[in-house]
Ligand SMILES: [Zn+2]
């Protein structure tokens with residue numbers, strides 16, 4: 252089968268290869284991949300700039316949808332021909348307290364597709380019955396492939412943030428996660444929703460407006476803190492969602508957050524932050540991390556997509572697998588927010 256393989260450490264060490272179709276165990280499901288999203292983490296692995304542990308060679312890709320091609324002998328609820336999406340943990344221990352309580356995204360043994368085990372930028376991928384969800388009939392494979400980034404945003408906003416109708420909300424970073432945070436935050440009827448990006452983000456900031464943002468701020472030209480403090484009652488946002496991987500935006504988040512407000516940090520990077528957290532403490536504001544997602548969030552997000560209440564597809568452009576390099580480079584250049592690869596077109 253065709254697969255996009257990150258074959259060794261070093262910059263640009265990714266190529267389209269012909270590899271064997273994965274063999275499945277008793278509880279596994281073999282999916283014929285219909286659509287797979289390119290994630291920022293795939294691009295980091297392409298550039299060898301990731302801040303997390305990886306295993307190479309590895310097939311990239313963890314945002315995917317497809318049709319069930321085969322099932323292991325102990326698989327009960329999924330059958331060949333089902334239209335499905337799969338969550339991203341290719342392995343969890345199933346015995347730790349997090350696994351036993353459904354928070355397996357926090358399992359210390361968690362392995363992710365496309366990072367520590369083979370992912371879905373391939374014609375077929377092996378996954379597990381316990382992390383499969385059926386796609387509603389009127390949700391396309393392309394849209395369903397973006398359930399994953401939508402769930403990252405859903406977890407950050409709906410589970411890890413306190414948000415109420417009428418709140419003043421600011422989102423740093425109009426990448427795919429920030430854009431999906433716009434759509435999820437809109438479901439709470441904020442009084443004002445502002446998205447902050449830089450000059451290179453202009454296409455994505457326009458999308459943020461299409462997705463419902465009231466204001467956009469171009470940090471390359473405008474004074475971010477001043478602009479934000481002019482909005483609302485002048486005390487700053489109730490909620491800041493930081494979907495950027497460097498510390499500049501965390502510093503600005505702490506500067507603008509309302510006393511008693513909250514910052515939810517989704518973007519991450521290995522560099523130390525290098526500034527004082529004193530203003531956070533003085534404001535009695537909360538800094539909350541958010542990572543990945545789990546089963547009930549996937550069910551909710553699929554339902555919201557079925558009802559048309561969220562729709563990630565307008566941020567994406569679609570490519571056949573042979574054009575994977577364009578898919579990577581055009582997303583990398585920020586000309587669009589998201590690339591989707593079709594491995595079997
Ligand atoms: Zn991702």
Ligand SMILES: [Zn+2]
Nearest residue numbers: 344347350358
């Ligand atoms: Zn576990």
